[in-house]
Amino acid sequence: MRIHRFWMAAAAAFVLLLFVLGPALASTPGTGSFKKDKEIEISFGIPVDESWATNPANYSVYEKPDPDIKMAVVSVSLDPRKVTATLRFKDTLNKAAEYIVEAKDIVSEGKVIGSRSFMVKKSEVQILFSLLIGAALISNYVFTKYLGLCIFFGVSQKKETAIGMGMTFTVVMVLSAIMCWALNAFVLVPYHLGFLKVIVFIGIVAIFVQAVDTMLRKVNPYLFKRLGVYLVLITTNCIILAVPLDNALKDHGSLESLIFALGAGVGFAIALFLMACVRERLEVCRVPRMYQGLPIAFIVTGLFALAFLGFSGLAIF
Amino acid sequence: MKEILKITASLTGVCVAAALLLGAVFAKTEHARKASEERIKQETVQDLLGFGAGNIPADLKIYKIHRYVVKETDGKVLLGYVVPLKEKGFGLVEVDLSGKAVKTIPIQAEAAQLADKSGTDAVLKQALPKGTEATYAETLYVADRGGKRLGYVVPGVTQGFKNFVRLMVSLNPEFVVTGVAITESEEDPGLGDKIKDDFFKNQFVGKTLDLLKELKVVKEPLPGDYLPALDPAVAKKDRLSPEKISEIRAKHVKDDIYAITGATISSRALTTGVQETVRKFVYRLGILDAALKQENVAAAF
Amino acid sequence: MSPHIRLGRTTAGIMWTVIATLMPVLLLSIYVFGFRSLIITLVSVISCVVVEAISQKALGRPVSVTDGSAVLTGILMAFVIPPGVPYWLPLIGAVAAIFINKELMGGLGFNVWNPALVGRALLTASFPVYMTAAWIPPIDWSQSPLGVYLGGGVDAVSTATPLYVLRHYGLAALLEKFGDLSVIYKNFAIGLRPGCIGETSSLLLLAGGVFLMIRGIITWHIPVSTIATVAVLSWIFGGETWFTGNPLVHVLSGGLMLGAFYMCTDYVTSPTLKSGQIVFGMGVGLLTVLIRLKGGYPEGVCYAILLMNCLTPALDEWFKPKRFAPPKPAPVAAVK
Amino acid sequence: MxxxxxxxxxxxxxxxxxxxxxxxxxxMPPPQQVVIPVSMHFGAPAKPVVKKKQEVQEGDVIATVEKALGATIHSSVTGVVKTIESRPHPTMVRCDAIVIDRDPSxxxxxxxxxxxxxxxxxxxxxxxxxxxxxxxxxxxxxxxxxxxxxxxxxxxxxxxxxxxxxxxxxxxxxxxxxxxxxxxxxxxxxxxxxxxxxxxxxxxxxxxxxxxxxxxxxxxxxxxxxxxxxxxxxxxxxxxxxxxxxxxxxxxxxxxxxxxxxxxxxxxxxxxxxxxxxxxxxxxxxxxxxxxxxxxxxxxxxxxxxxxxxxxxxxxxxxxxxxxxxxxxxxxxxxxxxxxxxxxxxxxxxxxxxxxxxxxxxxxxGTYGPCIHCGWCLEACPMGLQPKEVAIYVEAGKGHQTEKFGVFECFECGCCAYVCPAKRPLVQFARLAKIQVKKHG
Amino acid sequence: MNRNLQLLWNGFLPENPIFRLALSLCPAVAVTTSVKNGLLLGIAVVFVQVFSSCTVAIFRSFIHPRIRIPAYVLIIATWVSVIDMILPVVSPEAYKQVALFVKLIVVFAIIISRLELFASKEPFVPSFYDGLGMGIGFTFGLVITGAIRELFGAGKLYGFDVLGFEPLLIMILPTGGFFVIGFIMATFNYLEFKITGKIPKSGGAH
Incomplete structure (x- = not known):
């Protein structure tokens, strides 16, 4: 029972964190959003004159690095409340890029109230969500990047251990990724010590795991008894090192690093769980003798990877 | 206590030894690594211009033009081109969005400092007045041989089937495409990935600016006689002479782009990418040349 | 050995009944795509049977090709590949479907993934050009000689599937290519559209599925939950704005009918309990719509089923039959 | 109704x-000879209380169980005990039986x-x-x-x-x-x-x-x-x-x-x-x-x-x-x-x-084939057990792990085997499973 | 000398790190899309294994048992960083393909397990041979997997076209990698069974 309470508390803390960070993530004024392939939506915040708003000539839109080359606006439509305008373009927009929409001499209630520019890009929440899905499913570390296999094969024999390992791993993963990010962003990058990444990251992971191990042993012996075995194994899991390295390589920010690590951890947990279910079933299968054990586990993993190809190219936003 | 001291001492020892070793290796390799990265980039550009390894004339010079988006303190947005000058040094030529030259800021720096983005960023930070933001956009290459422009290599980006496709297009002075290279892509292996193959990307070679504007992608199969002229490996097998190759290519030069079977989206993406890249470049080069003339800047190329 | 009387249904009987219900679909496919579909189906069936026989011999098991399961796998695999592929293609799929996916895991009953779909997924990954471009339009018999399409030259007539058009060019393009909505509904229901060999005829597949339900071989739980989920989700998310999608086009296109009635309901790879089956069907529907609308492929049924197959062991674990009379829990010893 | x-x-x-x-x-008219097994009930076999050649009346006690669980056995005919020996038995294969020759008069x-x-x-x-x-x-x-x-x-x-x-x-x-x-x-x-x-x-x-x-x-x-x-x-x-x-x-x-x-x-x-x-x-x-x-x-x-x-x-x-x-x-x-x-x-x-x-x-x-997981046995089992799993475990030599499926609730009604399309002897597997669980401790 | 050869042979086949010990499986799937990649990573592993083994063998008396593991990790990480800096200079293009895995050598179980099981107890020379043997065995595993996958998946061997027929793309995808290793492991099991007559126990992964 106590173990459940622990995870519930952890989940609650995470949700709380999201609430605190939520306002920061909400779209700030002066931004627009992509609608469909060829549409951008901007909101003026106040009602504007329809004759002004629907004239494409009043807008100039460009991709951020190309301010000299304007996008051709085909038409503009205004919502019934006259607050939100939808710009339709001739060409398909690149949703991974940033666009600037400049609205010239905005007319509201017959008066010109000046010009405004809007930044249009994928919202932070969307980016984070994509990151999460990406790390957990689309580019699952086990099935598409082949990492963490040793632990994956070692701990997936029983469902219960798989779940324990998955949860422990996810928590350790997220926390150590955050620490690695901080160290990378505040120490390694400013002082040009990038070449120390490997040694520093593995050091952090090892020390952190050791610390958790010691603390858990003292603070919550029950939890330690349940999860202690996995802690030792975590240090030898490639993913725990690969995620901070990936984070550093892709210049992820703090929140992005956190979500990415969470996705990777969840993805690993999912992989472990699915594999454990199948392996429990394999226990009673008439697998040819030469294939029993690891060979069949590899082949099953291959089939998992085949199924997970279905997620490739998935782009929710 | 003594044991702890001993442990600490040995750990410290290991750390110090490791740090020294790593520091030394880093110092030795960092320069070499950067140089080799630069070399790879250089080789791509040379390849596109038609100069393979061991075939580089001594008087070939490849100049880099870094394009920046400059935001002045009053919020005005300008385009800035870092161009090498005929004499020593560099200049930042600034033009406004309508294409009028604004000013030229001389920059004193070594060529090595301006080799890449991070170096140039640092130099510009020094050279520009405080509060002015300069954001790196791209690097264009101009090849020069004996004071004559030989061609251009332009980077571009397009939305592929799954993710970005980064490409480079080389043009001759008349803006006829001479080569296309894919530098980064995540297309499906066996399908969209084939945009990297010679038989596809060489279809762009020889397309003039006018042809390019009207270029479409057709879902017809590639004509049988066209393939050997596009793919050097096939040409070699068929023992096609260079004259024959150019003859066949000339015959098909007005053809549209034949889509890769099963990867129409990727084919179309690359086509659009090449069109857009060339269109933007030609427009900008005209402005830049005019600005250089107006500002009386003697550029190296 | 008790019981001494048995219900008159056998594994082989079930397999051959399912095969029989697929025969009208095959006939229609020959009409729509020419004799290519028959040849590919035959190659597929023969390869599956041969691969099964060889691997059973090699692994020292009794050869059991007469139970029809390999034949069924062969037919279903042929039904989910495009008609324009080269004739040797099913052979490679058969090795993956039968040897790797089934016999290595222990033979009939032990595979986790649907064999036919493993074959298809492997072929899609291996030969993407054939598997995504070898579509041929329905034959107009009034103008075609009998051996049409039989030889090569498939490239010359290749076309695009409705889902591909819908995904990349939108509903307007679909209407332009395949006619008005009423024409689309009619043709798609009959099966006059480009697509995989056995997936086009929604009506015949539906009829076969209903027949199997009446015979008690399958139940409504998986097909209905799958199709309903696809319909509802494609209605909500499939259009320009919310709640404007066209569910019927989504249901009639692609391999949904074949998948829902013949692939999802595979006993071995789907949950055994009704409750688990409904969750399974909903999962297939959800993933199908997800992949169709947001994924990297225009059609998602195959991967959706394979992904849900991954979950089948877990679903079987979660949805167990309720015990009629479990022992009373032992008095809990005080936990220290 | x-x-x-x-x-x-x-x-x-x-x-x-x-x-x-x-x-x-x-x-049915009484037969010439009856063969009365000493074990026709749950519990210990009864002990014969008659000897060879002893005369018995219809309804006489011929075997009893003294202390253990069991039931008394009576002669079903009037006649002479011919022998007491091992004879075929419907459920126990063979069992001691009292053979009585009937006196037709x-x-x-x-x-x-x-x-x-x-x-x-x-x-x-x-x-x-x-x-x-x-x-x-x-x-x-x-x-x-x-x-x-x-x-x-x-x-x-x-x-x-x-x-x-x-x-x-x-x-x-x-x-x-x-x-x-x-x-x-x-x-x-x-x-x-x-x-x-x-x-x-x-x-x-x-x-x-x-x-x-x-x-x-x-x-x-x-x-x-x-x-x-x-x-x-x-x-x-x-x-x-x-x-x-x-x-x-x-x-x-x-x-x-x-x-x-x-x-x-x-x-x-x-x-x-x-x-x-x-x-x-x-x-x-x-x-x-x-x-x-x-x-x-x-x-x-x-x-x-x-x-x-x-x-x-x-x-x-x-x-x-x-x-x-x-x-x-x-x-x-x-x-x-x-x-x-x-x-x-x-x-x-x-x-x-x-x-x-x-x-x-x-x-x-006929012979039986592998389980195809059709789930009919799960539907048929009146006790809500999982016969197919039990059988698969027994076949894989893991019969001792089947207690989690509730094998001891199985009363071997045979519904599972009746519906099984693979004709699997599920009842016999369940019996084996019970034996193996017990043996395993 | 004989023992040293034995150690070399041991790592090559009887205790092949990938197929017999089932250690460090991740790179075995990930980088083996071609022989070249496998070879490059193999060389990096040989380098790290040999140098780490030697380092530990030399300094084994100085390393306090209680900080043994952190010290090993540190040593490995150091040599990994070294090779990670050297490789891009030597072979920049090929390095791109295996960059992540070169860094991940740190967590390859094979290396630390050889340090723990062998180098920490043995003097310099045997440790060197053991490290070399293991490294070569690892490289062998990567190369053979890479060869099969490259041959069937791309129709090439070390970048040269050798196959006439259409390649099976699946072989260079993750699925193919898992399949190939599974089949090779089964083959190893079969060979062991044929040679020793004993039914092999499948190695548990660590």
Missing amino acids: AGATFPRGGVHPAEHKELTEHLAIEE APPRVYEPQDWRKTTAEQLLAKVKDAGIVGLGGAGFPTHVKLSPPPSAKVDTLVLNGAECEPYLTTDHRIMLEHPQKVVEGTKVLLKILGIKKAVIGIELNKADAINAMTKAAKEASGQDEFTVAVQGMTVKYPQGSEKQLIYSLTQRSVPGGGLPFDVGVIVQNISTTLAIFEAATLNKPLYEKVATFSGRAIKRPANLKVKVGTVLSDVAAYLGGTTNDLTKIVSGGPMMGFAVSNLDVPITKTSSGVLFLSSSETDT
Whole structure:
């Protein structure tokens, strides 16, 4: 029972964190959003004159690095409340890029109230969500990047251990990724010590795991008894090192690093769980003798990877 | 206590030894690594211009033009081109969005400092007045041989089937495409990935600016006689002479782009990418040349 | 050995009944795509049977090709590949479907993934050009000689599937290519559209599925939950704005009918309990719509089923039959 | 009329009762020789108390169980003990049996009727014990033990099993139809012994005539005593007659795994047993005769026979005109839970409710294939177990891990194997699993 | 000398790190899309294994047992960083393909397990041979997997076209990698069974 309470508390803390960070993530004024392939939506915040708003000539839109080359606006439509305008373009927009929409001499209630520019890009929440899905499913570390296999094969024999390992791993993963990010962003990058990444990251992971191990042993012996075995194994899991390295390589920010690590951890947990279910079933299968054990586990993993190809190219936003 | 001291001492020892070793290796390799990265980039550009390894004339010079988006303190947005000058040094030529030259800021720096983005960023930070933001956009290459422009290599980006496709297009002075290279892509292996193959990307070679504007992608199969002229490996097998190759290519030069079977989206993406890249470049080069003339800047190329 | 009387249904009987219900679909496919579909189906069936026989011999098991399961796998695999592929293609799929996916895991009953779909997924990954471009339009018999399409030259007539058009060019393009909505509904229901060999005829597949339900071989739980989920989700998310999608086009296109009635309901790879089956069907529907609308492929049924197959062991674990009379829990010893 | 039923599982095999259900119970003339096994009940085998060549009367005690759980055995004929030796047995393959040669000249024994109402409950119980009555439905649990629940159990209902859900068998059906008053009286005897007031007789709806007869008899008898006897129709579904299912159908109480009916306040008795109890209480007649169904397409003349315990099957077959050439399997008991017997030397025991002579079209002798996870066994299992998993575990040599599937709740009704399209012997796998779990500790 | 050869052979086949010990499986799937990649990573592993083994063998008396593991990790990480800096200079293009895995050598179980099981107890020379043997065995595993996958998946061997027929793309995808290793392991099991007559126990992964 106590173990459940622990995870519930952890989940609650995470949700709380999201609430605190939520306002920061909400779209700030002066931004627009992509609608469909060829549409951008901007909101003026106040009602504007329809004759002004629907004239494409009043807008100039460009991709951020190309301010000299304007996008051709085909038409503009205004919502019934006259607050939100939808710009339709001739060409398909690149949703991974940033666009600037400049609205010239905005007319509201017959008066010109000046010009405004809007930044249009994928919202932070969307980016984070994509990151999460990406790390957990689309580019699952086990099935598409082949990492963490040793632990994956070692701990997936029983469902219960798989779940324990998955949860422990996810928590350790997220926390150590955050620490690695901080160290990378505040120490390694400013002082040009990038070449120390490997040694520093593995050091952090090892020390952190050791610390958790010691603390858990003292603070919550029950939890330690349940999860202690996995802690030792975590240090030898490639993913725990690969995620901070990936984070550093892709210049992820703090929140992005956190979500990415969470996705990777969840993805690993999912992989472990699915594999454990199948392996429990394999226990009673008439697998040819030469294939029993690891060979069949590899082949099953291959089939998992085949199924997970279905997620490739998935782009929710 | 003594044991702890001993442990600490040995750990410290290991750390110090490791740090020294790593520091030394880093110092030795960092320069070499950067140089080799630069070399790879250089080789791509040379390849596109038609100069393979061991075939580089001594008087070939490849100049880099870094394009920046400059935001002045009053919020005005300008385009800035870092161009090498005929004499020593560099200049930042600034033009406004309508294409009028604004000013030229001389920059004193070594060529090595301006080799890449991070170096140039640092130099510009020094050279520009405080509060002015300069954001790196791209690097264009101009090849020069004996004071004559030989061609251009332009980077571009397009939305592929799954993710970005980064490409480079080389043009001759008349803006006829001479080569296309894919530098980064995540297309499906066996399908969209084939945009990297010679038989596809060489279809762009020889397309003039006018042809390019009207270029479409057709879902017809590639004509049988066209393939050997596009793919050097096939040409070699068929023992096609260079004259024959150019003859066949000339015959098909007005053809549209034949889509890769099963990867129409990727084919179309690359086509659009090449069109857009060339269109933007030609427009900008005209402005830049005019600005250089107006500002009386003697550029190296 | 008790019981001494048995219900008159056998594994082989079930397999051959399912095969029989697929025969009208095959006939229609020959009409729509020419004799290519028959040849590919035959190659597929023969390869599956041969691969099964060889691997059973090699692994020292009794050869059991007469139970029809390999034949069924062969037919279903042929039904989910495009008609324009080269004739040797099913052979490679058969090795993956039968040897790797089934016999290595222990033979009939032990595979986790649907064999036919493993074959298809492997072929899609291996030969993407054939598997995504070898579509041929329905034959107009009034103008075609009998051996049409039989030889090569498939490239010359290749076309695009409705889902591909819908995904990349939108509903307007679909209407332009395949006619008005009423024409689309009619043709798609009959099966006059480009697509995989056995997936086009929604009506015949539906009829076969209903027949199997009446015979008690399958139940409504998986097909209905799958199709309903696809319909509802494609209605909500499939259009320009919310709640404007066209569910019927989504249901009639692609391999949904074949998948829902013949692939999802595979006993071995789907949950055994009704409750688990409904969750399974909903999962297939959800993933199908997800992949169709947001994924990297225009059609998602195959991967959706394979992904849900991954979950089948877990679903079987979660949805167990309720015990009629479990022992009373032992008095809990005080936990220290 | 929707009948009472149990909540899950069950099957409805072809009934085949039309072969015998309309045939009145017929008394078979006593055979020349009877073979009476010493083990015809649950518990220890009885010890013979007669010697070779000793003369015995019909109804004499010939074997007893002194201390252990068991039941007394009586001679079913008047004659001479020929030998005591190992003979074929329907369920135990071979077993010691007392062989008696009948004296053809001896007249049948006649019993004087008595009024059971004048006897105390204790005396009635003693009569049941002396009559050697055991549960005639299946395992043959000694009835006097079953009728003495521990004082802690609060029994309030007697359930009579008139379901007869096994195909072919029509024994209880005919008894209820022909002797409804005797059954009702027997029920009252039982109620008196148990000291309770309420009894429910559950009968499957396919025996409408029996329901009518029993309802009528119960109504007629209702005024006489303080006991209430109700008749309840039940849905036609196998295994409606299984103890736990029956109790649930009639009282909506479920007996937990490892528990006994009296844990939920119920005692269950079989119709034939009730008849035997009636005879023991009113006539002091021991149990040495019983009604059994002899059916199947491979016997010339199917019938419901009243036979002497110990009659050998070959005698019965001869009496019924012999077997056909198509005889494939002989089953002692019902086709779902009965035992196959290897030859016709097997005697009728107290627990034989029928013997089936099945032709090849009626039974299944094929080989079995691998499980295809169709899940029909899960649907069919009345206990909500997972027969397919148990079987797969046993096949994989992991039978000892099957306790999690609840194998000990399995009472081997055979529904799973009945529906299995792969013809897997799921019941036998479950038996193996139980043995392996026990062995494993 | 004989023992040293034995150690080399041991790592090559009887205790092949990938197929027999089932250690460090991740790179075995990930980088083996071609022989070249496998070879490059193999060389990096040989380098790290040999240098780490030697380092530990030399300093084994100085390393306090209680900080043994952190010290090993540190040593490995150092040598990994070294090779990670050297490789891009030597072979920049090929390095791109295996960059992540070169860094991940740190967590390859094979290396630390050899340090723990062998180098920490043995002197310099045997440790060197053991490290070399293991490294070569690892490289062998990567190369053979890479060869099969490259041959069937791309129709090439070390970048040269050798196959006439259409390649099976699946072989260079993750699925193919898992399949190939599974089949090779089964083959190893079969060979062991044929040679020793014993039914092999499948190695548990660590």
